[in-house]
Amino acid sequence: MYSEISSVPQVVTSRTANSARVSSLRILALEAHAECLRLLRAPAFSVPVIGFPFMFYVLFGIMLGPRHADPATMRGLVATFVVFGVMAPGLFGLGVTLALDRERGLLELKRALPMPAGIYLAAKVATAMIFSTIVSTLLLVTALTLGRVALELVQCSLLLLLALLGVVPFCALGLLVGTLTKGQAAAAVINLIYLPMSFLSGVFMPLSVLPHLVAQLAPLWPAYHLRELAMGIVGADAGAHLGSHVLSLTAMTTVFFAVARRRLQRKG
């Protein structure tokens, strides 16, 4: 069957590799560190993702914000901007980088290299979590100092926790877009999701001022549920059906990840 195997194969003894250990945790840490550096050094990513939520909050939440508003409204504004700040690191951080990695053959190289399964995506999610935490911390510090918003320590901590975990559904959605598009097209598609979602899910405008149909469809956006949870934390809104919002986000995340994974396995 072999056309070029010699009749007397040369037998060698392989080296005793694998005696030293490879730490998956160390690989994950190095991979996430590299991904963070890669994105921080790309101003097209880091400036809008970190800068815009901060800039918009200072502009619309503090400078042009409602004067003499009650503390609950002020807290609600902070919560809203935290949700806005959480969306971009997940959507762009995963979507655009995955689409680029696919186009440039880097994903294929990573698959060929002995990287433990899942580390590639786990590192990207960890990076999005780090960015999301940086954005939220910046917003909260600004709110507490410049904005003089009365937030309790528990509320701040819960908002940070929300930012840390709440980025995951957007990672999943970004990942899905990253598997559907290649290269720079991903950024355009994500912008087409990101900006409408900011408005149509009630993040930028209360649902009460939006058309009835839009308000009714708002629960289809992950941002809607995250906003409801954030409002629940600062006590500015009902925040009642906490369980159902967590469940909705979990379900959306699972579906996005599952479809993306299937596409990645099929198409690469």
Place this chain on the structure above:
Amino acid sequence: MNAIAHAAVLDGVVKRFGATIALDRVGLAIEPAKVTALLGPNGAGKTTAISLWLGLAQPDAGRVELLGDVPRRLATRRRVGVMMQGATLPDTLRVRELLRLTASYYPQPRPLEELATLTGIGALLPRLYGKLSAGQQRRVQFALAICGNPELLFLDEPTTGLDVEARQSLWSVVRSLVRDGCAVLLTTHYLEEAEALADRVAVLIRGRIATAGTLDAIRSQCMRRRIRCVSVLSAEQIGRWPHVSEATRRDGRLQLVVDVAEPVVRRLLAEDAALSDLEVSAAGLAEAFVQITREAA
């Protein structure tokens, strides 16, 4: 201790992409401590073969073996290094960061400084990958491929974009790796690269192994010789002699392509006593390759 006869094997492998057959019952083995060169025109299936060995694609039929194991097992891939043709690394990472990251995948990586010296990229370590020239980027990719101390190394067109000096220094590193027992699969468009490095050559044409063996075996398979001389004999006349497949006159010199050189040379000297500047050359791999390609077409 793990004794293996072949570093990697494709046995009766068929791979289809839709209606196109990329590999058609391919049998090919990479031997330990040897350089196997896989040659073939674009689209012949060379990269598909590497993809199967690396577990990036599954064969439709046949068996793929990597270091005596299935390709996708992590422990096996930790013994393999790879330099891929089409991969672009992140522009905004420094060379040192890329090396440290890739080295972390392997149980016994080469120390960074040793690797940098070996591959001549010491001065590039603090620089951003995106700021390097194409040739410098290839050298970094080569360093990444060997950073894990591989037993088996896949080099897909490794010296594209390198200048002569950089190419020769890469060749010398490959030779030293092979001396240390590393098996290498090399795909290349530069035939002199295969001639300089390869112990064994396989030629892949339209998904089939057209010929394979040692360089000498391929040369002897292409026994043709080229004879050049200055002579008054007519090319048309010589073209009718036995063993002569081609006879032309170019710039006043006779140029013959023959199956066997000796009887033709004897007759040439007998018929033209004034014959001068006689030159007989063996078909180089380049010529063999062209011939193989033409015959398989």
